[in-house]
Amino acid sequence: MKKITTLVLSVALFSGIFCQSAFATSASRSTSACNGKLTSDVWIQSMSDHDGTGEFQVAAKYSGTKPRYANWIKTQWEFYSVGVGAGITWSGITANVSGSGHSTGSYWKNTNSRSASFRGRVSGNGLCLYVGCTNTATMFAWGKPYSTLAKV
DSSP states (O other): OHHHHHHHHHHHHHHHHHSOOOOEEEEEEEEEETTEEEEEEEEEESSOOTTSOEEEEEEEEEOOSSSSSEEEEEEEEEEEEEEEEEEEEEEESSSSOEEEESEEEEEEEEEEESEEEEEEEEEEEEEEEEEEEEEEEEEEETTEEEEEEEEO
16 A cells, blocks of 8 residues: 555656646737727736736627728737745747746737737746736727627
8 A cells, every 4th residue: 555655746747837828818809899899808827827927818809791901900918926925927929029027028919910919938927826817909990999808
């Protein structure tokens, strides 16, 4: 029995050290825009990798046909942290941009397009219990702005 317990604990420890985490939290919110819809998507890795960071991805998507493309479409994200003296550091995989602080974020904007997306890595520091993200999808078409927000 002792050998089996030792084996099970060894496998669990090995798995915890060398296996990548696959846990994630996501949200999606849509609103009517022109004759289609504008969708805000946000995805963030719930458990950090061994380096203390996790991936995130945000996107704004337009699915209408008239007009086929928005004049411009933007995905704008902001991280928030829960904890004592908690802070956030993030960097982009899509582009060479980064930020840090208690509440930090940025945006990615495309013109004459149907979508805008951004992907990167984020970490909490200090006594951080949770890192969350809000993503606001905004577009401008036919002289009118449209916007929707998703939060995790």
